[in-house]
Amino acid sequence: MNSPNDPASLTELLHRLRTETEGMDQVSVADILNAVGERSFGPLVLIAGIITLAPLIGDIPGVPTLLGLVVLLTLGQLIFHRRSIWIPGKLARRNIGRQKLIKGLDWMDKPARFMDRWTKRRMAWLVSGPGQYLMAILCMLVAAAMPLMEIVPFSANGGGLALTAFGLAIIARDGLLALLAILATGGTAWFILTHLPW
Secondary structure, three states: OOOOOOOOOHHHHHHHHHHHHHHHEEHHHHHHHHHHOOHHHHHHHHHHHHHHHOOOOOOOOOOOHHHHHHHHHHHHHOOOOOOOOOOOOOHHHEEEHOOOHHHHHHHHHHHHHHHHHOOOOOOOOOOOOHHHHHHHHHHHHHOOOOOHHHOOHHHHHHHHHHHHHHHHHHHHOOHHHHHHHHHHHHHHHHHHHHHHOO
């Protein structure tokens, strides 16, 4: 599900998003998928997590749910080995101002450099081969919970953190980081269940 052209680090992914969207006023979901590679599992999950975490973007009502839908649709199709990914036109055309996107990416620069220093190839069996399908299913569960996260304050940050960790773990082949992502997923689920308004 991953490609040799995938970015090798979080810093490289942020750079790719900047360069691939240069000259645009508005950046659509389709533009983001093209920038990260629509058939690339790790970068796709990572960028959904980053955007959910980024201030000014992830706090916009509807954005976590939109990103959850993108992750669900694309990963579901990748698991079943579709040759091309289909996304409804209405969803693909949803956009955000590039200036706002760049501000969010700029905010991520320092954390990205920190995370890249600490990730390395270890316990790779967790994030490659059959393990990669388990990671995809867990990411889809996080994505499916995104609408609930919009109801429970601050829980979307936990979901964004889990997706970011899963995506980075897959790119860096870092199984230890994948285990931390699983813990973040469990912690977020517990937080949502104990803070639901009903």
